[in-house]
Amino acid sequence: MQELNHTQIAQRLDQLTELSVALGASHDTAELLERILMVAKGMTNADGGTLYRPSEDGRSLCFHISVNDTLGIRQGGAHGDKIDIPAVPLFDAHGDKNLASVAAYSANFRLSVNIEDVYQADVFNFSGMRSFDQQRGYHSQSFLTVPMNDHEGELVGVLQLINAKDPLTGAIRAFSPTDQRFIEALAAQAGVAITNQRLIQQLEELLEALVNLINIGIDEKSPYTGRHCQFVPELTMMLAEAVHNTETGPLADFRMDDADRKELWLAGLLHDCGKITTPVHVVDKGTKLETIFDRVHMVSTRFEVLMRDAEIRALKAKLAGGDAEAIDAALAEELAQLEADRQFIRGANIGGEGMRPEDQERVRQIAKYRFMGHVIQKKEAGGEEPPFRREEQDFLSAEEVDNLTIRFGTLTDGERKEINNHISVTIRMLESLPWPKHLQNVAEYAGGHHERMDGKGYPRGLTKEQMSVPARVMAIADIFEALTARDRPYKKGKLLSESLRILGNFSLNGHIDPDLFDIFIRQKVYLDFARKNVDERQLDHVDESKIPGYTP
Incomplete structure (x- = not known):
């Protein structure tokens, strides 16, 4: 097996250096993976190559890119045709590690496998490869399979090269130990680059998820x-x-x-x-009086109190011998005014694009009505006084007037x-x-x-x-x-x-x-x-x- 001279080794080191720079600068995972395979293929003068990626569940190897110069095949990756090759299982039907496939073996044990002639090897099952050769009129011979791991030893891919060729004669040769070491070095670099891409993607996904989390919080609120x-x-x-x-x-x-x-x-x-x-x-303040609930209903109840008080006064006036007809007419007029004021307050409670000054003044006048309401009182220690006392007060509080006279919208200053x-x-x-x-x-x-x-x-x-x-x-x-x-x-x-x-x-x-x-x-x-x-x-x-x- 012919080893490389110093010039060829220097050229490969330059290729590795250039690839390292390219891997660090790449932001496209598909382009990055294709670059890895093509550099590995060119470095060893291989006729073909495949790059596998673990499936989502980690139970199989999926063909990510597959190329072969002699057969004109270029599938997957950033520029190839659609992959139509079934995945390679990493485990058998009993859950044991798949040792029959060279790619699965390399992935399961994180070991490189260098085979000089697959037709002479009896360790792995190459029946699928032999069937492929018969269908395509191809002859597979030398194989180099190298796992790609991340910094924690987790599998991120498998790189497989086929049929190394002599650069002078074009004859198929075995992959040399130097070929293997260079591809292992490349695979190590590739593993780090793929991991970095994955971590960057995960961080971006995490950032977007956190942003959505904040928006969910706002939406739910x-x-x-x-x-x-x-x-x-x-x-x-x-x-x-x-x-x-x-x-x-x-x-x-x-x-x-x-x-x-x-x-x-x-x-x-x-x-x-x-x-x-x-x-x-x-x-969420939809009306001027809204807080935890719309307080316009409390104000409406106060109108009911004023109407009740008016009716009681009328009844007392009649009992005192007053003119019933005149009393009823005055009561009807007072009740109509109170109802009109109630409807006005309900309308004023709805925010608009400009409340007229005369409407604001009407709110202030309504606020001057007096009614008997409950006031919270401080309970003395040991005392038996009720927590509320009845007291005559303004119909609207200063805070309610401020809200009901908001000129634009529903919010106070x-x-x-x-x-x-x-x-x-x-x-x-x-x-x-x-x-x-x-x-x-x-x-x-x-x-x-x-x-x-x-x-x-x-x-x-x-x-x-x-x-x-x-x-x-x-x-x-x-x-x-x-x-x-x-x-x-x-x-x-x-x-x-x-x-x-x-x-x-x-x-x-x-x-x-x-x-x-x-x-x-x-x-x-x-x-x-x-x-x-x-x-x-x-x-x-x-x-x-x-x-x-x-x-x-």
């Missing part, structure tokens, strides 16, 4: 935010892709690669993660601050994580979706020039999704045309980026998203020429 957490990332990516494809205008230079897309997608998923700390009665604080919490949460280099911008992207181009946003008051394009993209996605959302407890989803009118005005008043808004409309991003995710009853006709801030 408040079902009204689930749609938002799902759709903002989707719309963000749609608009970002439209900007990526834009070749003219101020944003023509914006481009994303796959790493940028993953970073932005994660930021979108996490953009509201701070809401996990926001009290649920604030997040304090509650709005609690809601707004979620973005500060989001930033603190995300900035506390040790993000890898390719995800360094997640906190900036996610934390900027409530900033404004004119610097009047929150929490940092950034201007357009201080914000990245992805952060500005997410701001538009966040607003548009909120406008069209139909699952919020405090409002109905707006019509598509109305949502675009509001968004257009935002582009004119310094709220959102007008250049991004132009792409949002011009590339029909709004329409693609709406057709997929917005209730069809909201999809009215849109005349783009009438959208504020947009020129067709």
Whole structure:
């Protein structure tokens, strides 16, 4: 058996070095595995080769790549035809290790197997190989089978080469001990590289699972935010892709690669993660008087008390000899006024987009009614006083008046601050994580979706020039999704045309980026998203020429 000279050994060492560099730089497992097999095949001048991977359950070896120069076979891998070869079992029907197959033997015992001539070997069952040779008119002879293990000795693959050829004559020869040592060194490097790829993939899957875990927590806490957490990332990516494809205008230079897309997608998923700390009665506050329950029912009961008291006064007046007809007329008028006030309070309790000053004043006047209510009293030690006492009091408390006179929506100033604080919490949460280099911008992207181009946003008051394009993209996605959302407890989803009118005005008043808004409309991003995710009853006709801030 002819051994290698110094020049050939040096060439192989160079190949190993180059492969080590390539393995470290590769991010595509399919490409990596194909590279491993082809380098091994070229290094030994083998006619063919196979790379096996363990099955999910670890009970068999699956053909991952199979090549043969003479037969023109190239199956599996990144560029080959579909694999149509059955897997090799690692165990027999009784659960014992399969010792008949050379690949299974190598995998089970983590040993290399070098066979000079398979037709002369009687240790392994090569009946399948002989049948293959007869069908294809091929002659298999020398085999080199080497296991690939990770740093813990776990099997990650098996590398098998067939028919080493003399580089000068082309004659089939045995794989030399030097061939075997080089392929074992290559297999060791390959095992580490495959393990690294697997660990990186597992870490990325873990990260995505943790992100989903946070969103599940938010969703379970408040079902009204689930749609938002799902759709903002989707719309963000749609608009970002439209900007990526834009070749003219101020944003023509914006481009994303796959790493940028993953970073932005994660930021979108996490953009509201701070809401996990926001009290649920604030997040889900559907009416102005809602806390754990809607207190408008308590107020309605107070009206019943006032009506009862009015009826009692009327009865007492009649018993005192008063004019029954006049008393009944006055009572009917008072009851009608109380009922009208009750219905007004019920209406005022529903949040809107602008409560009139005269309606706010009416709430304050109703609050001045007096009624006998229960007041909690402090019980003295050893005393037998009841925990409540009856006392005349204002019909509405100061806190109830504050809530019922909210001009926009259902949140008081304090509650709005609690809601707004979620973005500060989001930033603190995300900035506390040790993000890898390719995800360094997640906190900036996610934390900027409530900033404004004119610097009047929150929490940092950034201007357009201080914000990245992805952060500005997410701001538009966040607003548009909120406008069209139909699952919020405090409002109905707006019509598509109305949502675009509001968004257009935002582009004119310094709220959102007008250049991004132009792409949002011009590339029909709004329409693609709406057709997929917005209730069809909201999809009215849109005349783009009438959208504020947009020129067709």
